[in-house]
Amino acid sequence: MASSINGRNASEIFQGQTLLYKHLFAHVDSKCLKCIVELGIPDIIHNHGQPITLPELASILQIPPAKVSQVQSLMRYLAHNGFFERVTIHEKEAYALTAASELLVKSSELSLAPMVEYILDTTISGSFHQLKKWVHEEDLTLFEISLGSHLWDFLNRNPAYNKSFNEAMASDSQMLNLALRDCKLVFEGLESIVDVGGGTGATAKIICEAFPDLKCIVFDRPQVVENLSGSNNLTYVGGDMFKSIPKACAVLFKMILHNWSDEDCRKILENCKEAISSKSKTGKVIVIDVVINEKKDEHEITRLKLLMDLNMACLLNGKERREEDWKKLFVEAGFQSYKISPLTGYLSLIEIYP
Template sequence: MGSIQANPASESFEAQAHLYKHIFSHINGAVLKCAVQLRIPDIIHSHGQPLTIPQLASKLEVHPTKTASIERLVRLLVHNGFLAETKVNEEEQEGRRKHILSLHLLSYLWFKEEEKTIVESAFGLGFWDLLERDHQYMKSFNEGMASDSQMMNMALRDCKSIFDKLETLVDVGGGTGTTCRIISERYPNLKCIVFDLPQVVESSSGSHNLTYVGGSMFESIPFADAVLLKWILHNWDDESSVKILNKCKEAISKKDEGGKVIIIDAVLKEKEDDNDMAQVKLLFDILMMSTLNGKERTEKEWNKLLVSAGFKHHKITPLFGFRSIIEAYP
């Protein structure tokens, strides 16, 4: 971490986080509404003392698979000051979920069902399946991810130590290749591969050190010195993330010579982050939970995930506003 200087683009990343906070601010109202619909305030008041998350879930009679979701919703309500937590037990609140695309749908009823996400409850299909069905929305989604990736350009000047000594890099789930193209241009001796679904990369063209490969990250990943996962793992639950990380580990060609997985994702640090930054991360957590059955993770949860996937050690560097770089070594 000492080799990376303070990010001169920090103001831009803070502005991005501020923008996201307002874009997704409707989630706060939706969560509060669901808490009322679930009668969480009444349940807490009737109990007369703080409730643990399992106790609250039991009284709410939510589906057994939704207990962890209740905990994450409670975490946002606590952050927003609607509930408080004690050092012994967590005082609880609510449960509510958010919507997909631009729809304000569903609510507390989702907690009574088995479906993994509100998207599945509403449409009968998962988020990625909906993208596959609607090519225009897929195009908009990829354009949005590419726009976000442009922010990388401002921070990569400080990442020389991260890409130093690497000869090859594969960007898993790299979409149209914006991030990888920026890296390939900044580090011309680094051979970069954008790896995504065939229909995503089929019309993309590369350069002398940038190529595109189609495939599934759950099946096999092209060999490289390092694997990049930018904003990928928060889309998936722990079980799926471990599978992805295992495939990444298999693809690393220099396991004993600095080979690694480079993860760009959020790390929840409520006690350390300022209010706005913590708010953005928690809003994204609800968004991932309701849309994709994914999650934003604490440092402890990242450690557990990487250990489960067989990585020996890792280091976390805050560098991209509300996201960090996590370097994981097999």
């Protein structure tokens, strides 16, 4: 008879150990991403024009001979996890870019390298060492515990981090180029739109290019937009979305509402209703955000959404929401109806009507 401990057989215990160790060393995954972005390895392979062998990579990086085998371990691990593809060229093993590592090429139009650099900065990511303290603090976020202030105050006081944050958000916005090609009907017929929390205008510029007759307003903190120049159909306005939102036919939020509590979101949405109600009878609010759907989503998509929910809860007192959570917010803010459509792998597009 197989031995057991606490009613579990050896196989179950070893599976538990494997899961435990997988998460115990999971922090190494993000550090590996940070490393290859800092070394510029995706750029090197891209500029090489074809898959690159380890000796070629070591030569370009000027890696000490004694370190080459260790770098091979790095590349082999990342290849196993889908960031590089191991191929054979002239009977030699070489590494090619995958869809994931192509997003880390800094010169690429769709580069997410700035997101990696911001998120994995030691000051930002180090906040998670305070999780135990965060659990026992009634209202404080991880950032307030580790940085001494809310994220937005920290960014206002630290121009370098503010620049890094805006570059990260702008890089993420470029991904919308792909998504918006299939949902142009959402913006057709609108005369004006205000992008709330629009940063440096990456998303608004994409919309302006697709709809040159649509007037776009980027609305963000004064410190973000004060030195930015607009164009014929793009303007920048500084302000506070909790006080008021510029008038427009539509109001856009890209990954903004998940930063805030339900109470804060209700206030923001109420201001949206005021902004669009007198401007257009067909006005609406457009939300690009996460909708958790554990019953329909693939396991890994749900894992990402729940991970982002935890991230928002810890860092900003925000949250990712299920459809019933979103609906409750819309109704309490005075909206009559809404429609949810898929947008990207993990994001949805929500249209809310007054």
